[in-house]
Amino acid sequence: MSLRYRLILPLTLLLAAVMAYPLVFSAWISLHDYRLTRLYDVRFRGLDNYLYIFGDAPFLKAMTNTLMFVAGAVSLELVLGLGLALLLQRLVRFQNFARAVLLAPMFITPIAVGLMFRFMLSSELGVIPHYLRLMGLGVDWFSADLALFSLMLIDAWQWTPFMLLMFLAGLEALPRSPFEAAKVDGASPWMTFWHVTLPMLRPVILVALIIRALDAFKVFEYVYAITRGGPGDATEVILFHIYKTGFRFFRMGEAAAMAFILIAITLVLVVILYSAMQRK
Amino acid sequence: MTNTVGQSRLASLVVALVVALAIVVVLFPFLWIFLASIKPASVVALPDVWTFSPTARNWNDVLLGSDVPKNILNSLIVSVVTVSVALFTGAPAAYSFSRYKTGAGFRFTILAAEMMPPAILILPLFLILYQLGLIDSLMGVILAHLTFVVPVITWFLIGFFDDVPRELEDQAMIDGYTRFQAFYKVILPAIRPGIAAAAVFGFVLSWNDMFYALILTGGESKTLPVAIAGFWTFRGIDMGKMAVAILIAVVPILIVSFFIQKHLVRGLGGGAVKF
Numbered sequence A: 001m002s003l004r005y006r007l008i009l010p011l012t013l014l015l016a017a018v019m020a021y022p023l024v025f026s027a028w029i030s031l032h033d034y035r036l037t038r039l040y041d042v043r044f045r046g047l048d049n050y051l052y053i054f055g056d057a058p059f060l061k062a063m064t065n066t067l068m069f070v071a072g073a074v075s076l077e078l079v080l081g082l083g084l085a086l087l088l089q090r091l092v093r094f095q096n097f098a099r100a101v102l103l104a105p106m107f108i109t110p111i112a113v114g115l116m117f118r119f120m121l122s123s124e125l126g127v128i129p130h131y132l133r134l135m136g137l138g139v140d141w142f143s144a145d146l147a148l149f150s151l152m153l154i155d156a157w158q159w160t161p162f163m164l165l166m167f168l169a170g171l172e173a174l175p176r177s178p179f180e181a182a183k184v185d186g187a188s189p190w191m192t193f194w195h196v197t198l199p200m201l202r203p204v205i206l207v208a209l210i211i212r213a214l215d216a217f218k219v220f221e222y223v224y225a226i227t228r229g230g231p232g233d234a235t236e237v238i239l240f241h242i243y244k245t246g247f248r249f250f251r252m253g254e255a256a257a258m259a260f261i262l263i264a265i266t267l268v269l270v271v272i273l274y275s276a277m278q279r280k
Numbered sequence B: 001m002t003n004t005v006g007q008s009r010l011a012s013l014v015v016a017l018v019v020a021l022a023i024v025v026v027l028f029p030f031l032w033i034f035l036a037s038i039k040p041a042s043v044v045a046l047p048d049v050w051t052f053s054p055t056a057r058n059w060n061d062v063l064l065g066s067d068v069p070k071n072i073l074n075s076l077i078v079s080v081v082t083v084s085v086a087l088f089t090g091a092p093a094a095y096s097f098s099r100y101k102t103g104a105g106f107r108f109t110i111l112a113a114e115m116m117p118p119a120i121l122i123l124p125l126f127l128i129l130y131q132l133g134l135i136d137s138l139m140g141v142i143l144a145h146l147t148f149v150v151p152v153i154t155w156f157l158i159g160f161f162d163d164v165p166r167e168l169e170d171q172a173m174i175d176g177y178t179r180f181q182a183f184y185k186v187i188l189p190a191i192r193p194g195i196a197a198a199a200v201f202g203f204v205l206s207w208n209d210m211f212y213a214l215i216l217t218g219g220e221s222k223t224l225p226v227a228i229a230g231f232w233t234f235r236g237i238d239m240g241k242m243a244v245a246i247l248i249a250v251v252p253i254l255i256v257s258f259f260i261q262k263h264l265v266r267g268l269g270g271g272a273v274k275f
Helices: A003-030 A048-054 A057-090 A095-107 A110-121 A127-134 A147-172 A177-184 A189-216 A221-227 A238-247 A252-278 B009-038 B057-065 B068-099 B104-115 B118-131 B138-162 B167-174 B179-190 B192-208 B211-216 B224-229 B239-269
Strands: none
Touching (some): A003 B068, A003 B104, A048 A252, A057 A189, A057 B009, A095 A147, A095 B009, A110 A221, A147 A189, A147 A221, A221 A238, A238 A252, A252 B104, B009 B239, B068 B138, B068 B179, B068 B239, B104 B138, B118 B138, B118 B211, B138 B192, B138 B211, B138 B239, B179 B192, B192 B239
16 A cells, blocks of 8 residues: 555544444434434334424424524624724734734633623623613513524624634735725725725635634534523524434434434535635 | 825724724623632622622632542543544644645545534434443543544644645655655654644644533543533522633633634645635
């Protein structure tokens, strides 16, 4: 065997054991009535699990919630991240310090972020509702109407830094001459941004957007820490729904089928991401 | 930065103010949780107490009288073993993907593996580990963490290998090294900062995971994130102790991550995105 294959052999064996085999097993589970409480009686169901979940209101609700969460959180992060990156570039002093602090949230464990915000936004204990009340604003952040939006804000607190990181790198790498030309032509800052900066940043924006979207589909910890899917099913997201179906209700077959729907979505996004990365 | 030239003083001031506001938004939760960790139990549940006599009681209770030190050790073992295995398997493979154009297929597979949601693997992993008797063991969590840390580290390293000029190993081979010797005696040392950044990033991902650890551990084998979630359950909260545990989980990570910030974009791009 030539060296190029010997070098990838350990990785291939490892990923075959911890990923490929479980994936195949999971596909098998998704075709069966596989319950943790009835492991002795596993029955073949064909595609019934898939047909079932497509008509299953809680699954569809969890999908809708997740798509809304991904769209809301990621757009918020895109706008905030781009804005902060442009501002940071114009900061005259303490640029490195500001950058280091502003990137911090993306490195810490999401369960800690969830619990910190549950504490700070809680109607009884929370410091933020307390001061809002003093200003005459009574906001119940985790009510049925607002809970999903509050989770988006929390996601934005943690992950806007990722967008900022990508856009700062993107802005630094831009050539100078188009900006000089725009200046000579007397373009306003807004026109420069809209017609020069934004088009040149587009590849970076696309890559950052897709990576964040893929990641936002995996939201679990904030929901687990704060709302557990509630009130009602207002924040039931797909990962939490799969977790509940598989490990609370022990219906592994249906949970695996849901997981494969998620794989399909993920793969479509990864294909777009990969081609976006190669284009440069 | 040409486009900053000619910025008026007023504009500079506005920029500074908005950035300062963003810094406050980022830092306030950390400050508030730190205050919660040193507040006496009587005021921790009151939302606006700024003046109180600080106490070390929560810190004492958590560090000396709880399972948290054990949880820290568990998390450390899991992260270190996971990252070591990932480096040993990922570095040679990343070199091969970078040097031999082994086809886009491999790179795509690694990227897809990196992006795979954990919900997909947790069901079969749980059942397999259950049959192997590895539920509630660190071994089980390590195997689960390998599923995301290995692809991430491999993806990271491809980017750094791509940056090493081919002349380096050509020269080493003229000097009498075999290709493999050239790889681990010349190329690996040349990308040491990249390896360090990949290792730290992989460590952070493993240390931060709660999803797999929540399902695969319990009792003695709980990792730190699972333990943190355990301070606030339907039975009640222990806010002060939870604050201490959060700070223990978060502060070391903030310190190490500071050193990898500048390598992160290169690593995430995986040799594909050139900024």
